[in-house]
Amino acid sequence: MARPEAELLRIADMAALEQVVKGCTACRLRAGCRGVVFGDGNPAARLMLIGEGPGADEDRLGRPFVGRAGQLLDRILAACGFDRQRHVYIANVVKCRPPGNRTPTPDERAACLPNLRAQMRLVNPVIVVLLGSTALQALIDPAARITRWRGQWIHRDGVWYMPTYHPAALLRNPSLKRDCWHDFKKVIDKYRELVDPYH
Numbered sequence: 001m002a003r004p005e006a007e008l009l010r011i012a013d014m015a016a017l018e019q020v021v022k023g024c025t026a027c028r029l030r031a032g033c034r035g036v037v038f039g040d041g042n043p044a045a046r047l048m049l050i051g052e053g054p055g056a057d058e059d060r061l062g063r064p065f066v067g068r069a070g071q072l073l074d075r076i077l078a079a080c081g082f083d084r085q086r087h088v089y090i091a092n093v094v095k096c097r098p099p100g101n102r103t104p105t106p107d108e109r110a111a112c113l114p115n116l117r118a119q120m121r122l123v124n125p126v127i128v129v130l131l132g133s134t135a136l137q138a139l140i141d142p143a144a145r146i147t148r149w150r151g152q153w154i155h156r157d158g159v160w161y162m163p164t165y166h167p168a169a170l171l172r173n174p175s176l177k178r179d180c181w182h183d184f185k186k187v188i189d190k191y192r193e194l195v196d197p198y199h
């Protein structure tokens with residue numbers, strides 16, 4: 001069962017929210033995975049990264065972005081001077097692995113969105129990097145294409161969103177890395193402007 005969004009939004013700390021989300025059976029995904037992959041990093045970070053959903057490695061280890069795409073993401077973050085456990089909080093649109101790593105369906109995304117929104121309310125980020133089209137569509141516009149929207153700031157409800165390519169897309173097509181690096185340089189600049197001028 002899913003908890004009503006209003007109830008999730010009243011939960012005051014991340015550990016309590018994690019316990020509630022771990023009991024979520026709002027969609028079919030929970031029945032086909034090992035466990036809920038809730039989130040990782042610093043819940044007090046001003047920078048949040050949002051991916052699509054856990055893959056096989058994440059499902060096994062219970063943490064987001066720990067497989068090949070995650071290792072590439074770690075290298076990108078390190079190149080930006082961001083420490084994964086200190087400067088960022090990482091979550092996914094869906095918290096349970098879709099079978100065979102397929103893209104989560106619109107109803108699965110919608111079922112999990114209250115969990116992500118509750119996480120975002122607790123982190124209260126200044127900057128959110130949307131990794132790929134699932135995150136872009138879930139939070140900004142269901143019809144948005146990452147190829148058109150990447151690299152452009154979206155300022156909504158006081159939060160600066162930067163859509164960019166998902167690291168898995170970079171692994172499939174390394175020629176996208178240049179654009180992605182461009183986008184992350186904008187994130188560094190915004191972080192210096194709004195969070196820490198000495199970063």
Ligand code: URA
Nearest residue numbers: 051052053054064065
């Ligand atoms: N891809 C995602 O979108 N999220 C993960 O946690 C791992 C791979």
